[in-house]
Each structure stands twice: as C-alpha cells, then as structure tokens.
Amino acid sequence: VIFWHLCLTTMNRSAIATSFKAPAGQAYYCCSRIALIYTIVTAVLWYHLNNNIIISPSERVTTPEDTLHHNNRISVSLQKTPVSAADSGYYTRISQPDTYLCGDEQGKQSLPSTLQKYFNFIASIQTDLKIIFVGDSISAQFAQAFDSAALDEAQEDSVRAKNIFRPDGNRPSIIHICRSICSPIRGGGVSAFWRITNLILKENNKWPSRCTGFFRHWNEGQALDFLNHEYNSTQFVLPSNKGVSHQVNRTTTDYFQKSKLASFKAGNVNVVNGFDAAVFRVPHGWLQLDYIDSARLIETIETTHRILGATTIVIPTLPMSNNVKSENDWKKVTQINRMIREVARNITKSEGDVQYVLVQEFGNLTNQLLMENAKNLDLLSLHQRDIDYSREGWEVDVANVFLQRPPITTKKWPPSDSQVCSSLPSNRTEACPGVKISSDGMHWCVETFGGRFTASIACLLGCVYNAARPPTDEEIRKCEQRCNDQFMSLAMVDVKG
Structure with a gap:
C-alpha cells in the first residue's frame, strides 16, 4: 500500500x-x-532466503590445533577409551535428531564383548581439506560423527552453521539438518553436510528448494551457499592443550574471541570456494532400487564435481536396511554395490575433472557385524556359521538370515532381528531388547560405528592427498583395499595406549 x-x-x-x-x-x-x-x-x-540460508552461529570461535604428530593433509589419531566407545558420547555430542541415538536411555544394550572389541577406540581427525558429505539422514549421522571427531569439545556451536527443519510440530525438540558447515575444523579444513534424498541429476535440479523432510530435489543455489561461506582462516592453540578431547572454559573462550577479532582485523578470512572431496551416499531408502544405475551414478559424480569442485569422490556401499523386503531386493542391493565398485574403477577421467572415485565398503562392515550378531541370536543353521567373508557374494547366500524379522509387528518398515536385538524373547510377540547396532533398521548407531567410519574416510582421502605425487590407479586401488580391510571389516585395529 x-x-x-x-x-x-x-x-x-x-x-x-x-x-x-x-x-x-x-x-x-x-x-x-x-x-x-x-x-x-x-x-x-x-x-x-527463509528456506535456504545457512544460519551462522552468533559467536564464532576457531578450533585449536590438536596434538597429532603428522604433517599429512589429513591424519587420524586412534585412542583407546577407558569405557566402551559406544558409551563415551564422543560421536553423538552434536547428533540431531536424538531419535536415532542408541544410548542406554533408548533401551539399547552394548555389544557382547566378542564384538565390542572391534569398536573400542575413538578417532580424532586433523586436516586442511575441505570435505562435504552428501546424502540422506544416514549420511547426516556420519557427517555429524566426523564433525565430532574434527572439533574439540565446547567448539561445536562456535564454528558450526546449520540449516534445519522440524518434521513434527508437536515435538519441536526433534531437529533434522538440511545443511551444515564447520569451519575451520582441527587442522584448518572444512567439514560440511548437504541433505539430498535423490541422485544429483539434471532432472532433479529444481528451484526454489525447501528445507523439509520430503523435498526430493536440489538446486545450485544451495551449492553456492556452501561455496560462498566465509570463515576465519587462523587457528589458535589452546592454553594447556592436552589430549584428543578438550573442555574449554570461559577464560579460554575469551582468549579465542580476542584472538579471533585480531585475526579478522588482520584480514585472515577465507571463503570455501570449492571442496577437495565429497562423500556421497546413495539414498537408496528414498529410491526405487531399479532407478539406481551406472549412468545416473556417473552423472551424479560429474555433477557433484561441477557444482562443488570436488575432484575426489568417496561412495560408501549400501548396507542392509528395513526397506529391503525380499531376497530379490537384497540381490538388487548387492548388484548396486557391485556397480558402485565398477563405476569407481572405470569412470573416465580428464584434466580438471573428477580425478579419483573411491569406494568405502560400509556395507561389508555392517553385513559382517549383522552376521556375527545373528550367531549370538542363534539364527544361523550349522552350515551357515562358518562364513568366508572374503568370498564375493557371501551375503546373498544368507539373505534369509538378514531378512528374519519379528513375526508380529505394527511397523510398516520393521527392522531385522540381527539389526536391533541383543537377544530374542521366548514369546515372539514381545519386543526384543535392543542392541547398539541400529536404532530402527535404517539408521546405524554412530556410537558404535563412528570410529571406524571416520578413520576409514581419513584413510581413503589419505590415499590421494598424503601421497608425495599423484597416485596411479593401481596405487589408489591397493591403498583403498588396505583402508577397507583395516576399518570396513571386523578386523582388529591396533591402537596403542
């Protein structure tokens, strides 16, 4: 008017x-x-603006340098925990929403000691790389775990900006992340997350975009928010810096603030501009399995590079989930994993384009753990108990074990027994006691998997960025195999201390 x-x-x-x-x-x-x-x-x-802006925290404090003894562009320090790693809270201090957590308050019991021994360490990250995780809420879980491993305690809110939505108006405390960015993390790098519940294809590029639960599209304006993000490029050493994890008191925070202001006045400000690496998880829970093919995956990889600048792409293989309804579905998942490996090895590379596509064998790790838990639940026949995990396709032969679910359930997407049960009740109409493997059959307990996932990502990116010269394809594949053998399988990890 x-x-x-x-x-x-x-x-x-x-x-x-x-x-x-x-x-x-x-x-x-x-x-x-x-x-x-x-x-x-x-x-x-x-x-x-209302739906796409990444809301920056009111106070920004830089993270201190850690006490790692590596000069690599990305390094990981493994530390034994005095308590179970799943009980330490190390990977869940910035987890949202808390409905995916697997703590005692959620009724989840620790893994039996025969399995817990594979997960009794935490991984602390130091890197100057700019890394972005892309995918659905499972990707968000592990992006937050990576953030926890790369941020010191009491630094989370000071360097972390985020874009959120609340799916349930009656429960406003339940928060989901659409986008987040931590900068700088320990070592001076950047860690970001972008929620996309589809493949990154031209046909799915829609404007305007929304930060909501069932929005299935993406747009380049969201990517620009990441690329234009400004952050303080200077790191400050914590007074009396000790250990992997630090508690920052008020005096230290004041010290950071004063140092930060002086640094900004000196012009020590960086803009993200582009990412070194992207970790893209195929959001198969949102897609028809037949929709996920090599052509669309290649387009996703190339588009990720084009809009974010990442020249290294890491793709985790798919695990068992509650939307795998039949043995035929499970065969399709294993075929998708085989296709991911083939694309990673055969994708055409050119100057200024994607240089490396690496595979993280996350599906292998979860499959092995589910099988071992199935043994504890006595779900396997005698001939199934002696499984050779090195044999390709072994998981298809035991599909009936993965698909065993409660006979009576009110859930539309019921989880498998081996995913969520620590024991089976004699009365199968009752719910089983929970276990710290999966919260619901779709999301995984980062309390358990956070260390191996984080260390695996650092190891894989180290294959590229810690090399004295650009590695050959053969060198990359050998290094990739060593990382997956060490962290993405039930192999013991040698942790000193």
Whole structure:
C-alpha cells in the first residue's frame, strides 16, 4: 500500500514537471502493476532466503590445533577409551535428531564383548581439506560423527552453521539438518553436510528448494551457499592443550574471541570456494532400487564435481536396511554395490575433472557385524556359521538370515532381528531388547560405528592427498583395499595406549 501511494505521488509530480497529465485510470493501472511485480519479487526472495540460508552461529570461535604428530593433509589419531566407545558420547555430542541415538536411555544394550572389541577406540581427525558429505539422514549421522571427531569439545556451536527443519510440530525438540558447515575444523579444513534424498541429476535440479523432510530435489543455489561461506582462516592453540578431547572454559573462550577479532582485523578470512572431496551416499531408502544405475551414478559424480569442485569422490556401499523386503531386493542391493565398485574403477577421467572415485565398503562392515550378531541370536543353521567373508557374494547366500524379522509387528518398515536385538524373547510377540547396532533398521548407531567410519574416510582421502605425487590407479586401488580391510571389516585395529 505504501509503495502504491508513493508511486501515484511520484507520477503526479512527474506529470506537473512535464506539463503532461496522465489519466487517473492509467496511473492507477501502472502503479498497481509495478506494486504487484514488487510484491512477487519480494515474496520469492523472502521464501528463498527463509528456506535456504545457512544460519551462522552468533559467536564464532576457531578450533585449536590438536596434538597429532603428522604433517599429512589429513591424519587420524586412534585412542583407546577407558569405557566402551559406544558409551563415551564422543560421536553423538552434536547428533540431531536424538531419535536415532542408541544410548542406554533408548533401551539399547552394548555389544557382547566378542564384538565390542572391534569398536573400542575413538578417532580424532586433523586436516586442511575441505570435505562435504552428501546424502540422506544416514549420511547426516556420519557427517555429524566426523564433525565430532574434527572439533574439540565446547567448539561445536562456535564454528558450526546449520540449516534445519522440524518434521513434527508437536515435538519441536526433534531437529533434522538440511545443511551444515564447520569451519575451520582441527587442522584448518572444512567439514560440511548437504541433505539430498535423490541422485544429483539434471532432472532433479529444481528451484526454489525447501528445507523439509520430503523435498526430493536440489538446486545450485544451495551449492553456492556452501561455496560462498566465509570463515576465519587462523587457528589458535589452546592454553594447556592436552589430549584428543578438550573442555574449554570461559577464560579460554575469551582468549579465542580476542584472538579471533585480531585475526579478522588482520584480514585472515577465507571463503570455501570449492571442496577437495565429497562423500556421497546413495539414498537408496528414498529410491526405487531399479532407478539406481551406472549412468545416473556417473552423472551424479560429474555433477557433484561441477557444482562443488570436488575432484575426489568417496561412495560408501549400501548396507542392509528395513526397506529391503525380499531376497530379490537384497540381490538388487548387492548388484548396486557391485556397480558402485565398477563405476569407481572405470569412470573416465580428464584434466580438471573428477580425478579419483573411491569406494568405502560400509556395507561389508555392517553385513559382517549383522552376521556375527545373528550367531549370538542363534539364527544361523550349522552350515551357515562358518562364513568366508572374503568370498564375493557371501551375503546373498544368507539373505534369509538378514531378512528374519519379528513375526508380529505394527511397523510398516520393521527392522531385522540381527539389526536391533541383543537377544530374542521366548514369546515372539514381545519386543526384543535392543542392541547398539541400529536404532530402527535404517539408521546405524554412530556410537558404535563412528570410529571406524571416520578413520576409514581419513584413510581413503589419505590415499590421494598424503601421497608425495599423484597416485596411479593401481596405487589408489591397493591403498583403498588396505583402508577397507583395516576399518570396513571386523578386523582388529591396533591402537596403542
């Protein structure tokens, strides 16, 4: 209304100055049209900003350097925990939503000692690389675990910006992340997460985008928010810096603030501009399994490079989940994993394009753990108990074990017994006691898997960025295999201390 009034006044003044008197109806028509265009543009801009901006924290504090003894571009320090790693809370201090957690308060019991021994360490990350995790809520879980491993305690809110939504108005405390970015993390790098529940294809590029639970598209404006993100490039050493994890007191925070302000005045500000690496998890829970093919995966890889700049792409293999309903579904999942490996080895590389596509064998790790838990639950026949995990396709032969679910359930997507049960009740109509493997058959317990996942990502990226010269394809594959053998299988990890 104010704009319309000003427009008429301006036109009348203009008419007096030029001795031209516009008809009243024409003036009204012109101003109403201009006002309508102004309203539409304002509404669109407001909608786009409201749904896409990554809200920065009110106070930004830089992370201190850690006490790692490596000069590599990415390094990981493994530390034994005095308690079970799953009980330490190391990987869940910034986890959202908490409905995916697997703590005692969620009724989840620790793994038996025969299995817990494979997970009794935490991994601390130091890197100057810019890394972005892309995918659905499972990808968000492990991106947050990586953030925890790369941020010191009490630094989470000071360097972490995020874009969120609340799926349930009746439970406002349940928060999901659409996008987040931590900068700088320990070592000076960047760690980000982008929620995309589809493959990154031209056909799925839609504007405007929304931060909501069931929005299935992406757009390049979201990518630009990441690339244009500014952060302080200077790191400050914590006073009395000790250990992998630090508790920062008020005095230390004040010290950071003063140092940060001095640093910004000196012009020590970086812009992300582009990422070194992207970890893309295929969001198969949101897709028809037949939709996931090599052509679409290659387009996703190439588009990820084009819009984010990443020249190294890591793709985790798919695990068992509660939307795998039949043995045929499970065969399709294993075929997708085989296709991921083939694409990684055969994708065409060119100058200035994607240089390395690495496979993280996450599906292998979870499959092995599910089989071992199935043994504890006595779900295997005698001939199934002696499984050779090195044999390709072994998981297809035991599909009936993975698919064993409660005979009576009210859940639309019930989990498998080996995913969520620490024991089976004699009365199968009762719920089983939980175990720290999966919260619901879809999401994995980062309390258990966080260390191996984080160390695996650091190891794989180290194959590329810690090499003295660009590695050959053969060198990359050998290094990739060593990383997966060490962290993405039930092999003991040698941790000193």
